[in-house]
Amino acid sequence: METHTVISKDGTTIGYRQLGQGPGLVILHGAMESSQSHIQLAEVLSPEFTVYLPDRRGRGLSGPYSSTHTIQTDIDDVSALIDKTAATNIFGVSSGAIIAMHACLQLPAVKKVAIFEPPIGVDRESSAQMMQRFDSEISEGKTSAALVTAMKATEMGPPIFKYFPRRLLEWLTTMAMSHEKSPPTSSSHGGDETVAPATFRELAPTLHYDFQLSLSLSDEESISNLREITTEVLLLSASQSPQYLRSAVDRLENVLPNINRRVNFTGAGHGVTGNVDRRGQPKRAAEELQKFFST
Template identity: 70%
Template sequence: MTDIHTVTSRDGTAIGYRQLGQGPGLVILHGAMESSQSHIQLAEALSPTFTVYLPDRRGRGQSGPYGSPFTIQTEVDDLSALLAKTAASNILGVSSGAIIALQACLQLPTIQRAAIFEPPLGIDRDSATQSLERYDAEMANGKTSAALVTAMRATEMGPPIFKYVPRWLLEQLTTMAMAHEGSSSPSPQSPDDSNSTTTPANMRALAPTLHYDFQISLSMSDDEAISNLSKVTTEVLLIGGSKSPTYLRSGLDRLEKVLPNINKRVVFAGLGHGATGNSDRRGQPALVAEELRGFFGE
């Protein structure tokens, strides 16, 4: 049984979240192009042992808009409000959600354990800024497929063959994929979102949120920001996939050198950046849940 709730963040924005299971509280903070539904199978696998909370980050599901000004602190405040309401002390952060989780560990002593999955750390700032500018221009001109391709190439998402596929063809394939999704996927802020179980909001609806995920990655794009993570005292589990892009695996290497309280690092053989997600998105939720139970249950 999944319940839908909301909590009010510091700036008055409503943050929606799903709740299921029983036991100690565990928050799963999703990454880019995802919503609370993206990890529902992982939550179900963990639900016999934990009360799992799946928030929709801003701009998605039951949550309010990003607002202005927006910084990573905005998302830390959202997470803080959820932790205060639920008394949860465990968190899994995925991709850009992992950057938010790390920043939260610096500020929120109530977080006792954090599992960190492939945060996009230390990206090339100039390249990422150029990609963001191009993405913003394409979105402003209604070229959603082109903007998604720009983001996909910048983050090295998609099969390796995508590096060799002409851009015009990638845009055409993306347009076809969005058309295929059609109205079967919920929009990011649909009133009927609570009726959906495993289907994340569709690509077209989630595309505008990428601007903010770029911002979050850029906030952790220099050596000083990463060095500052040496102040994190939370016990940390580092997680990654053997098939993920090199820069994501390198990011975990950097965390191994700077975080003072690492429990261990786990690499899932044969899995990529979607490892924690639902099985229809190339995830292995049962495998990930087994590792998380060991860490959070100790």
């Protein structure tokens, strides 16, 4: 594996990891993730594809978000990477899938895109209220409280968490972060300047921008605009993901005009595409991606 960088339109450095051989495939990670979240998926795909794993802004190898950040900035980052690598395939995970779909509307170089459970169609009013609370807790240094706010809003905690009082959830989150360590990593002969995986404390502030991505596709008009996507699409969902994510894929199935097929990972949750230590099933996810992108 190697690490490289590209400069986006506004001058920000976007770092990415690269491994494998064959046609280029860009994997855009989701919220509370970084380029390392899909390393194992990339390894399975690497015999057939050159896989590019960018760190979205605010993470790892890439520069920070700016005060003027919009979804167009995210598209510019993807565009810079595609211009450099000549990749024509994108796999977008969760909020990364929102970026991928918007990129398809602007970047004709993208020929195929796989979409996994983008958080679209969320209630704008309740989401705005949640974001206000989250931003306030982050600004006050209450990272555990902010993560609990996000976890409850996105239904991403274990099912039993819904029965726990908030104070207990915040304590458990604090304990988890206190034990979270970044394991050392070694450089490869390919010039990999690998950094340790990002921690939850480091990733927490980036959730603000993932919430903004969800709001960009929260009304009927914005979702209807996705009908303009002519790129060939693979839709992916997981049977144990929160209902609103599965419903989002249902809506896309009725909107996107060029769907190759839809695959539902039975018995799996929203983390199915990630590394095994985060309850992922990378081999299972890679099998469907190989079928689609190899055709």
